Amino acid sequence: MPPLRSIHLASWAAYALAALLNVGAVLADAETLRRLTQPLFAPLLMVVLLTAAPHRSRTTTLLMGGLLCAWAGDSLGQLIPQGAQLIAVAGFLAALAFYSAALAPLWARSWDAMRIALAIPYGAVVVGLFVACADGAGPLLGVVAAYAVALAVMAFLSAGGNGLTWSGGTLFLLSSSLLAMDWFLPGASIALSTELVMLTYTVGHALLIGGMVRLMPRRRWTVCAPGASLVVVES
Template sequence: MIAPVRQVLRGLGRRTKVLGGAYLAVGAIHLASRLVDGGAAVAGISQILLMPALGAAFGSAIADLAPVRRRTVALMTAGLAASWAGDTIPRFVTGDAAFLGMVSGFLVAQACYLAAFAPYAAKAWRRRPAPVLAAGAVFGAGFGALTVWCLPEAGFLGGPVVGYGLLLAAMAAASTTVNRATAVGGALFFVSDAMIALNTFSPGYYFGGHHLAVMSTYIAAQALLAAGIVTDLAAADRPDRARPAEPRATDPATEPAADPSADPATEPAAVAD
């Protein structure tokens, strides 16, 4: 794991660690259920439980910190809730409605994540625009390639798919401006959804471990986005260690007695700080 994230997670409370472990356990159960025959029911239930588990861990981690940026926390929480909707809706409807429900939920999620990362991207753009441009070019090229490959087979779903892809690429590019954890999380989210698009709209696409790959990258992506934001907020919450220490209050009883022979006129003048 990325070192700053590991350091922050070690400093979180016991409750947060337990809830984070619960998310990992639900994720492991979900992935294991994909490997066994007859595991579809467990896979469906565990997928519905993923985002509530991560949301609880994220909320607990934020509670471990002093008051932090409420807008960022609210947007990340909304993104997790919308992701839960995207995971859950397809379990209760079928066909194109299921796909549209999934896309709608995750479209809102990507919009929330993008809004959360936008201030970081704006700051990075002002300081060094070249890396932001490079990230945008990489994910933009990936989006363009997927559009060319998949759009001919998308039919009436083409509009929602293109809109979602644009938001996804923008979110992934913006995630690179927060820290390494969010950058990896954004890239994994893009890869996960790219595989879904290929599996849905590309007749020539075949990958035996498709479902396992999609969900493993998705589970890791969501965790890294949340952990990266917690890491950044924890850094903002941490006191400035470079600040000089405050002078200690002295106890007159323990102060050494003044030297009566000292002549104040010969003492050097105090230098104003």
């Protein structure tokens, strides 16, 4: 097996282990382990992406930007607890913008009535959640509104890639909805909500990046044909 592919597969395994340890730490209330594992998610997915991409392109640059912002949302709030919510929302808002920009050409490549119809349920979920959480958002109301719109757009565009990106975008929507109810909906009580947030987030993130990797016509460990491009939609 080529060394790069071995690193790629090892990165996936390390990501799965970090995600399982994190969810287990939340279940066991092991705060130190949770804090140590969460900042590892985005860097491991960066390694997954960089070991697969045969060369730099617009798509990989946007995905790397999204992963960097996701890392900020996962990590910086731990260093500044007073602003943890704002940092997390701002970090993932920026990540969603990068992911949407990477997914948009895939959506534009082919128009499908069923996928367009997804705007209705996705939009309804986000609008309903925003209305329910508006009172509890306080000074973060504007940021939460922008995040809600960005989340719906990213989930909608994710259907334009493949089954993995679509599933990943939908799980992102579910994860953020559960998190919003935890933070901004007084009296909301969902069993194991924190565990479900982390499970859907880590699986959704992996599916999104994995789906984008699958769309690459070549990998770094394969022999590239002259002039081969990274992603078909970038032509």
